[in-house]
Amino acid sequence: AATAARAATGDPAREAGDLRAALAAAAAEITALAERSDGEAADILAFQVAMLEDAALAEGAFHAIEAGIPADHAWRQALAAEIEGYEAAEDEYFRARAADLVDIRDRVLAHLTGTAGLDVVPRGAILAAEDLTPSRFLATDWSAGGAVVLAGGSPSSHVAMLARARGVPMVVALGETPAGRVALVDGDRGVVVVEPGPQTRQAFEGRMEEAAAAGAAALAFRDRPAAMADGTPVSVLINIAEPAELDGLDPAICDGIGLVRTEFLFHAGRGLPDEEAQLAVYARIAAWARGRPVTIRTLDAGGDKPIAGLTVQEANPFLGLRGIRLSLTRPEVFRVQLRALARAAVHGNVKVMLPMVAVPAELERAGALLDEAVADLKAAGLPHARPPLGIMVEVPAAAISATRFPAAFYSIGSNDLTQYTMAAARDLGAVAELNDAGDPAVLALIASTVAAGAARGVEVSLCGDAGADLSLLPKLLATGLRAVSVAPVAVARVKAAIARC
Numbered sequence: 001a002a003t004a005a006r007a008a009t010g011d012p013a014r015e016a017g018d019l020r021a022a023l024a025a026a027a028a029e030i031t032a033l034a035e036r037s038d039g040e041a042a043d044i045l046a047f048q049v050a051m052l053e054d055a056a057l058a059e060g061a062f063h064a065i066e067a068g069i070p071a072d073h074a075w076r077q078a079l080a081a082e083i084e085g086y087e088a089a090e091d092e093y094f095r096a097r098a099a100d101l102v103d104i105r106d107r108v109l110a111h112l113t114g115t116a117g118l119d120v121v122p123r124g125a126i127l128a129a130e131d132l133t134p135s136r137f138l139a140t141d142w143s144a145g146g147a148v149v150l151a152g153g154s155p156s157s158h159v160a161m162l163a164r165a166r167g168v169p170m171v172v173a174l175g176e177t178p179a180g181r182v183a184l185v186d187g188d189r190g191v192v193v194v195e196p197g198p199q200t201r202q203a204f205e206g207r208m209e210e211a212a213a214a215g216a217a218a219l220a221f222r223d224r225p226a227a228m229a230d231g232t233p234v235s236v237l238i239n240i241a242e243p244a245e246l247d248g249l250d251p252a253i254c255d256g257i258g259l260v261r262t263e264f265l266f267h268a269g270r271g272l273p274d275e276e277a278q279l280a281v282y283a284r285i286a287a288w289a290r291g292r293p294v295t296i297r298t299l300d301a302g303g304d305k306p307i308a309g310l311t312v313q314e315a316n317p318f319l320g321l322r323g324i325r326l327s328l329t330r331p332e333v334f335r336v337q338l339r340a341l342a343r344a345a346v347h348g349n350v351k352v353m354l355p356m357v358a359v360p361a362e363l364e365r366a367g368a369l370l371d372e373a374v375a376d377l378k379a380a381g382l383p384h385a386r387p388p389l390g391i392m393v394e395v396p397a398a399a400i401s402a403t404r405f406p407a408a409f410y411s412i413g414s415n416d417l418t419q420y421t422m423a424a425a426r427d428l429g430a431v432a433e434l435n436d437a438g439d440p441a442v443l444a445l446i447a448s449t450v451a452a453g454a455a456r457g458v459e460v461s462l463c464g465d466a467g468a469d470l471s472l473l474p475k476l477l478a479t480g481l482r483a484v485s486v487a488p489v490a491v492a493r494v495k496a497a498i499a500r501c
């Protein structure tokens, strides 16, 4: 939130009004939080509300606005001076208040820049909870840092995957959380140290420095094409779950986008997105890649990804009406997405991918609907192209007999393929050990999919989290796999690991 851009109105009266509204909204938000808190947390929040309601805090900002400075800049400048003052204080109590001011600054900025509604996790804070939904995670601004510890959950759940993609340290299935206490979160080892002593802190800081150094060394690989030790090229693509992940990212670091999860469009809480709204997003993503392939997955709702107005409650949601099954039962919704994708195809190298395909008839029916959408667009004179149609291989039935599917490409969804092969739900900590993508049974299905791709002469990539598991990469490449799609933050270290294979 502290860095989001805002378009200034150029009118000091409106800018002042916007700042007043943002101050009031932030105060109301913190008051509501304080009402749900107790102890020290409630005291800190009450202090923040008092600061916000003190007219002196924003006085400098309102003067700057009168002089023509936009509201967000004026507020940032005014707070910078205050924060500096507190940071320089002799008294430890006052120094500690600087963090509260940073929190207040960011909340008000979130309202000014339209990212309000996002919870801002302050620097160094750990979110402790029983569990966390993917949409709640996405509604939180992690740009300042922060970590998550969960009493429940599982390392292969969607929320864990989102945290990995954004580099947010998360430890799950703790049984209980250290709420309200000081802790160190070690996401690499899955360890939380509560009330660490000075030696533990020092050792931890040393490891953080080492990790930063290893990350810096891997960075040298990020901008080059990936190749194994003997020079064999390997494609490294990226996965994204929302277009904001592309902001500031250079497409030259990857060979394209191997997976765009489109669920974010349907989570916005404004009903199902229409064709124009979808087209705008897909076209933007396609154009970003500058000619590189962009594989957009059709809606993969259901399972642990419920969508209001679309999915239904089921006893076994992972085995139910999800992915392509749901799209085929709601053709009026599916058609809108297919039309938007065909229209976006003129903006770049778009490929369309179907999730949860179990039988060839699903691919055939989706292909017929895509053909219909293309014919309608042609009749309406709208620019379009027919994108190649491929499938996710994530149901064992498809992996065992992939050659039966006349798909333009295969993309192995190792997260779901693992849960279905091992019969171990990806969101359940109790069976997390069984949910192992490196199990020989899962690797055998990956190898058979790679062989099917070779037999049919179509591309095979892997877009599940296994692709970024450095200890698993050598085994994946040993199956003949030559394309992986990983979170943007993982590109450098995956390329570095491929070079060691």
Ligand SMILES: C=C(OP(=O)(O)O)C(=O)O
Residues within 6 Å of the ligand: 161, 259, 261, 300, 394, 412, 413, 414, 415, 416, 417, 463, 464, 465
């Ligand atoms: C990439 C995958 O899809 P998702 O994690 O979005 O279900 C997968 O199952 O491996």
